[in-house]
Amino acid sequence: MRRVRQNRWGMGLLALLLCIALPAFAAPAPGPQSVARNQLPLLAEGASLEQLNDRLELIRQSVSASGNDDLLSDLRQAALQVQKQADSLIALRATDIERLDDQLKVLGPPLPDEAPSLTSQRQVLSAQKDALLDEERQANLLSQSGRDLAVQIINLRRSLFNSQISTRSASPLSPAFWSTLIRPTEDDLGRLNRLSDEVWTAFETALAPGNRGLFITTLVIAALIWVVGRRLLERLAIWSMIRWLPEGRLRRSALALTIGLATIVTINVSASLLRWGLVNSATLSADVLNLIGQWLTLLIFCSFIVGLGRAMLMLSRPSWRLPPIPDQIATALGPFPLILALALLLTAGEERINSVIASSLALTVAVNGLTALVTALIFFFALLRHRRTRRRFELERPSGIAGLLPFVVAVWVAVILLSLLSGYLSLAYFLTVKLLWISVVTTSAYLLIACFGDLCETLLSPKQPGGLALAAALGLSPRHQAQATTVLAGIGRTLLLFTAALLAFMPSGSSPGELLEGFAQLDVSGRSLGNLNIVPEDLLLAAAFLVGGMFAVRVLKRWLSERLLPETNMDAGMRASLVTLVGYIGFVLLAIVVMSTLRINLTNLTWVVSALSVGIGFGLQAIVQNFISGLILLTERPVKVGDWVSLAGVEGDIRRINVRATEIQMSDRSTVIVPNSQFISQNVRNVTMDNALGVVGITLTLPLETDVLQVRELLLQAYAEHEAILKAPATSVSFKDLTSNGLIISVSGYVGSPRSVSGARSDLLFTILGRLREVGIALSSPQNLMLISDSQDKAASEPPAANP
Missing domain, CATH: 1.20.120 (Four Helix Bundle (Hemerythrin (Met), subunit A))
Incomplete structure (x- = not known):
């Protein structure tokens, strides 16, 4: 019994040594x-x-x-x-x-x-x-x-x-979990013995006198590439960035991407060289070749973790760090990518050994649980150190997604630990694999998106030397070049985000190659969407599509309103109408996608359409009428956002055109909600349509003895001196009428917008009345006409009677 226990302990130790020794043998393979x-x-x-x-x-x-x-x-x-x-x-x-x-x-x-x-x-x-x-x-x-x-x-x-x-096993808190790892079954021990014999045979043949030189040479060269080659490649990259790239964001993003690629390439080249040397100097069995092939995937993944960690943190050059990470936090998190990669090489390497020897289910589940436990603890301590560093140096919490990211990771790690403690080891392992995969895909997508956007901005933007040279060579106008740059950057970032989302949320058990094959074999022929055959998975997928689609539509509207449309000749009203229309189209398409995900056949909605038709006939006419009117306003654009309109006693600026009603802001800053149908069925006065000018008119009534030529010059001079009055059309003074009240003289001038009429007219009235008083000209006072009767006239002419 003691010997059996010693053999079990020895096999466990041998498996651990295999995890340490065999990563170097991994190499690219089909x-x-x-x-x-x-x-x-x-x-x-x-x-x-x-x-x-x-x-x-x-x-x-x-x-x-x-x-x-x-x-x-x-x-x-x-x-x-x-x-x-x-x-x-x-x-x-x-x-x-x-x-x-x-x-x-x-x-x-x-x-x-x-x-x-x-x-x-x-x-x-x-x-x-x-x-x-x-x-x-x-x-x-x-x-x-x-x-x-x-x-x-x-x-x-x-x-x-x-x-x-859904299978529940022994949790890491129970001795049974560790007993399965430390003391495997006799069957597992026998398989480990066979694999270890094959590995030792491979080493012995590789170190034999005839093959020793080749194997040791490849080992030394691989070590030099891993250590020295990476540093030389990084220094060459830094020298190239400083020499050939202009100062700005492109230099930073290109350097971060290059450092990540240099780490990944050198590690994999070293592993490829070691594999080549081992294959050409040793006799390898099918199981050893299988193990080397499975280690390839693990080593590539671990090299991505190390390379992306170095690219994001940039400890050697903090000023070139791409994400806005403070130096204190970057220094605190610096060791964790390497620690995580080494831990995965040990724990996940044991999984590869179990896969090769086809170990028992209990041992496989236990090793998966150990991998989940180690990975979750590494993330836990990284989050704990991040929090302590931020509190120690009193750093502000970043806003947006960057500030939400630690909370999401913390919740994810908490779910993994709870699953482990409750015994659901497979669930914890699945969540761990997803966490690692999504982290790698998200970080890679961030680097690629940043580098691509900076590349478009540097090489194509008319504000950069490269863009100016390109515009001169192709004869492009700066406006068109800016539009092309924005569109190209937006399309590239969208494709990268879409690809990253597909890779991050791949179905379990599939690979990127299988995902591409599935898209290549996608049947796009017209088929029925089913008969309301909705399952819980479809509900979750539809909810994910709904949330993601709404976020995508919002991002698209923001990109149109802030990036692309400002580069065009469209006015503000047209831009706002186009963004609103794109939002409506996006929501309609999103509704179609959600219904397709739920496998809802459109023919099943016949009763809904019938019920809506009855409702429209009785009580929804106004809503449908306003909806259609809103679409007409957005497409024909008789009025647009920013216009000054007058409608049924309501006069003000249009601030927003919704699908049902339009918001009009009055002069007192209050808002009136007007149904869209009124803009279609009633007479509407659009004061600012086609860039109409404003007319500032003033009418004066002067005494009959006034010098009209002097008044005319005074009015023309007052209008000419006002900065808002346009030179063309010219100001005109008209002699309107000659009445018993006096002379009626009218003066009119033009301003750039009807909104400027009130303020300009007030300023001119102050100026004109002041100058008329200075020259001694008063406005005509209204004359009152008094009618006196004959009896009153006689009484007034007779002398008053004497008092007795």
Whole structure:
């Protein structure tokens, strides 16, 4: 019993040593060679229909006997390979059939007196065509079978994943969890023994006298590339950035991206060189080659963590740091990318060993839980150090997404730890993998988006030397060049964001290559959307599309209003109308996407349309009328945002045109909500339409003895001196009328906008009245006419009676 325990402890220690020793052997390869693929016979290019049928049948048998996700993934790839070769056969047979059809058309239809040779040739060609048609039909069936089998494997993998997620195991707080890791079963020990023997055999052959020189040489060169080559490459990159790139954001983003790529490339080149030296100097078994292939993916991922961490933090050159991270926080978080990468090499490396030896489910789940635990603790301590550093140096919390990011990561890590403590190790492992993957994809997307935007701004913007040179070479105007720069940068960033979102939220158990294959094979033919067959997964996906779509529409509207449209000749009203219309279109498309995600057939909405028609007939006429009127206002634009309108006693500036009503701001800063239908059905006075000028008119009534020429010069001079009065059209003074009250003289001048009339008229009245008083000219006072009766006249003429 003691010896068995010592063997178990020894196997656990050997597995740990394998995790440390084997990362250097990873190298680029087409993909990990799985056990299932090794068991399947090789399928040559241009295989016949019989070979493809046999291959597909073998895949079906392997699927029924397999319960491993990695094996199912390989079997799915094999089924897709059968489908592709069947599609190639279909294309070849279609070409052959078309050639035979041309030959039959040359022979023409059979004639009664034609030569026997022609009849025989026609029969031979017809028989060949029938045989090709039969092969084409069989190839179509085979292609469809391969596609259906791939879909079934996906569903099987999804079911397997769901069952593993909901399985509860021993938590890290229980001794059973650690007992499974420390003391594996006899079966697992035997498999580890076989793998360790194969690894030691590979080392012994590599260090043999005939192969020792090559292996040691590659080991030394790989170490030099890993350490010295990276530093030289980074220094060369810095020298190139300073020499060839202008000062600005492009230099910073290009340097950050280059440092990340230099770290990733040097690590992978070193690993490739080590693998090459080991393969050429040692005898490797299939399991060792499989382990090296699986370590490739892990090493590439870990190199991304280290490279992206160095690119984002930029500890060596803080002034060139791309994100706005304070120096204190960057220094505090500096060691964590390397710590995380090394921890993943140890823990996730054990997962690769379990995959190669096909270990028991208990050991696999326990190792996955250990990986989740170590990763969650590293993130926890990084967040804790970030918080302490921020409080210690009294740093302000960043606004926006940057300020929300630590909270999201903290919640995510808390869910992982709670899942571990409650025993749901597979769920915790899944959340850990998603956290790592989304972190890498998000950081990579941030660097690429920043570098692409800075590249467009530097090389194409008319404000930069590169953009000026390009405009001079192509004869572009600065306005058009600015518009092209904004559009190109927006399209590039959108594509990068879309790609990052697809990669970040890939379905579990799939790879980027499988995702691209799925898009390539996407069936865009018209099909029914189902009959309200809604499942909880569709509800969650529809909610995600709804939230993401609303955010995307909001970002698009902000980009149009703040970036693209200001570079055009559109006025503010047109820009606001266009942004509103784009928002409405975006929400309509989003509603269609959400309904498609929920598998809602549009024919099922017939009753909804019928109910709405009845409602419209009884009580929704006004709402629909205002909605249609709002669309007409946004498209025909009889009035637009910023216009000064007068409508049914309401006069003011249009501030916003909504889908139902329009907001008009009055002169007292109050807002009147006017239904859109009134702008269509009533007379509307648009004071500022077509850039109308304002007229400042003043009418004076002067005494009859006034010198009209002097008054005319005085009025013209007052208007000419006012800064708001335009020179053209010229100011005019008119003699309106001659009445018993006096002379009526009118003066009028133009200002740039009707909104300027009131203020200009007030200033001119103060000026004119002051100057009239200075020259002694008074305005005519109104004269009163008194009617006196005859009796009153006589009484007034008689003398008053004497008093007694």
